[in-house]
Amino acid sequence: MKLKRTLASLGAVAALTLGALTTGTATAGAAMPNCSGYAKYLDRAGYYVNIPTDGQQGSNFCAMRRGASGEQVRSLQETLWQCYGQRIDSDGQFGPATETALKRVQSALNLSADGVYGPQTRDALKWNWNLWTTGGHRCLRLTEAPGPLS
Template sequence: MSDGTRKTRARSASVVGILLSGLMGGGFAAAPAATAATAPCTRAVTLYNKVTDPTSYKYVPYAAANTSSCYLDRGMSNSGVTALQKNLNSCYGYKLATDGVYGELTESAVVAVQKRVGVKADGDYGPHTRDAMKWANYSLSTGARISCT
């Protein structure tokens, strides 16, 4: 199940539980979701790794809650999508427009990468996809891509 679908289902289950609780006179409350839904990636951040390579950085999708444990899916448009597109181009050889729009081509690229790295190929970017993907390391001094790890 995609991260976006999981979030929608968890929200729906909570709403149904609240409605039923009200109809039944408060006899029971909504059960919490089995796993907390992740937030949408709404921005991109530059991550510096001062321990393993203090001369490089990674540009990754991030949530407003200051975490990279977030999701992106078709129809979204923001700098988090731009970071994903840039990485798909840099590490996987795509030639996506880095326009920040998660459209058909970005979704197709994500599906292909998901198949390649062995995660569920649903076209939605989330923590499992993030952890399995290679990410580009860029030079602090020149901005050039050094490697993908």
């Protein structure tokens, strides 16, 4: 009898834990703000890049998916084209072509290829940095740019 109660208790704890983990993941993703703006990052060498932000707090901890639009989407599109060879229009519309291109790049970077831009994708991408003076560009991760970023 005691063994049955112990096993039942363990089963209940396992079910609660699994439910909490699954619910926690979905809630965390749903709670992340949408990227509705961008911040211009400038490095010491004179290159700049527009990084998607939540638009209100200026945090780059945000998500973008199909249906998003604006300069933040255009920056992602230019990065996918210039740094990863994904020939898509830089029209600022996160549509099926942008989603497919992002999935390809995420897969190549060993990320979850879900077609949703978020912090893991942001950190893994080599971004398209442009030079103010000559219009030249280069592809670097945010952590690879000559600091400090402003």
